[in-house]
Amino acid sequence: LRLGEIITVLEDACPPGLAAEWDNVGLHVGDAGSEVKRIVVALDPDAQALERATGEGADLLVTHHPLFRQPPRRFTPTDPDAARVMAAVRGGLAVYSMHTNFDSITGGVSDALAERLGLEASRDALVPEGAKKKIVVFVPPDSVDKVAGAMASAGAGRIGDYSECSFRVAGTGTFRAPAYAHPAQGKAGEFNEVQEVRLEMVLPSERADGVARALLSAHPYEEVAYDVYDVAGTRSEVGLGRIGRLKPPQALSDFAVYCSDRLETPTVKYAGPSDKRVSVVAVCGGSGGGLLEAARRAGADVLVTGDIRYHDAQKALQVGLAVVDAGHDGTEAPSVQALAALITGSLQAAGYDGDLAVYWRADPIFKPAGG
Numbered sequence: 001l002r003l004g005e006i007i008t009v010l011e012d013a014c015p016p017g018l019a020a021e022w023d024n025v026g027l028h029v030g031d032a033g034s035e036v037k038r039i040v041v042a043l044d045p046d047a048q049a050l051e052r053a054t055g056e057g058a059d060l061l062v063t064h065h066p067l068f069r070q071p072p073r074r075f076t077p078t079d080p081d082a083a084r085v086m087a088a089v090r091g092g093l094a095v096y097s098m099h100t101n102f103d104s105i106t107g108g109v110s111d112a113l114a115e116r117l118g119l120e121a122s123r124d125a126l127v128p129e130g131a132k133k134k135i136v137v138f139v140p141p142d143s144v145d146k147v148a149g150a151m152a153s154a155g156a157g158r159i160g161d162y163s164e165c166s167f168r169v170a171g172t173g174t175f176r177a178p179a180y181a182h183p184a185q186g187k188a189g190e191f192n193e194v195q196e197v198r199l200e201m202v203l204p205s206e207r208a209d210g211v212a213r214a215l216l217s218a219h220p221y222e223e224v225a226y227d228v229y230d231v232a233g234t235r236s237e238v239g240l241g242r243i244g245r246l247k248p249p250q251a252l253s254d255f256a257v258y259c260s261d262r263l264e265t266p267t268v269k270y271a272g273p274s275d276k277r278v279s280v281v282a283v284c285g286g287s288g289g290g291l292l293e294a295a296r297r298a299g300a301d302v303l304v305t306g307d308i309r310y311h312d313a314q315k316a317l318q319v320g321l322a323v324v325d326a327g328h329d330g331t332e333a334p335s336v337q338a339l340a341a342l343i344t345g346s347l348q349a350a351g352y353d354g355d356l357a358v359y360w361r362a363d364p365i366f367k368p369a370g371g
């Protein structure tokens with residue numbers, strides 16, 4: 001089988017178009033015309049995995065995490081990314097990554113995690129792909145293009161294939177600025193009526209912070225009035241995180257042990273009252289600290305993910321959400337194992353027989369003290 005044919009099968013199952021814009025997915029190293037006889041599937045394309053794959057006589061290493069985000073500027077062994085590229089080339093190994101696109105698909109990272117934890121009815125994404133917000137800001141007429149341009153560059157105003165979509169309507173804004181202020185329009189210490197444009201644009205939910213920052217830096221006012229609204233009706237089964245039910249419910253401390261058993265990872269910690277009854281469970285494989293608010297809004301009792309920061313855990317506890325941190329690799333391992341099965345299954349369905357893809361789980365990076 002040629003690498004190019006395998007890539008077609010992989011991309012049918014997991015379209016690269018679902019990846020985040022900052023991500024680097026797809027073929028990092030390799031020739032689409034080359035022959036592939038054996039595939040190793042692993043979480044990370046690290047030195048260990050590269051060695052393992054070449055040792056097994058593999059021609060292709062498929063990983064969740066990319067070989068590099070930004071391409072190396074030079075290929076010398078002192079650059080860690082370049083060293084791994086060089087090792088792959090030396091070993092005759094192609095490297096292909098399915099990262100945030102694999103997070104989002106049905107049957108992807110969080111689905112596999114939900115399934116491993118035995119959650120029921122867990123098809124809904126916590127942050128559905130295509131969930132949109134609307135941002136509305138009031139701008140003086142001569143700054144509208146600048147502010148709209150900054151928001152568009154940060155990801156606002158895309159509708160289908162159209163970009164820089166906005167709606168603008170002129171009106172009157174009023175304000176009274178304190179005597180010590182320096183208003184861009186009108187006078188300090190007086191009641192002012194100024195001409196403004198109400199500028200509105202749609203944006204993907206996950207871009208809201210970046211668009212707000214872009215808007216604030218392009219806007220001439222000292223105090224900027226803007227609003228961000230949720231746009232209803234965008235629930236879907238594609239997107240980050242999943243939410244489901246644990247049956248029967250468990251006490252939080254028991255549930256943390258249960259996660260450790262199910263995920264076969266010894267380094268699990270939790271935050272929240274140990275006797276809290278856990279029934280609605282939100283999950284996100286990898287670093288899901290950014291989904292705490294979404295989990296709370298979805299009515300979760302607990303969020304299971306990795307890489308939870310101290311202050312994020314504190315915020316979660318304040319709003320009544322417990323967290324279980326089962327590690328970045330611990331929460332992603334079930335999906336990488338599922339990915340190997342998916343690749344073998346897809347290739348068999350495409351007419352190839354044989355056990356082509358093998359899953360390899362690296363030792364966890366973090367180990368419990370004394371373990």
Ligand SMILES: [Zn+2]
Pocket residue numbers: 064065285286287328332
């Ligand atoms: Zn990850």
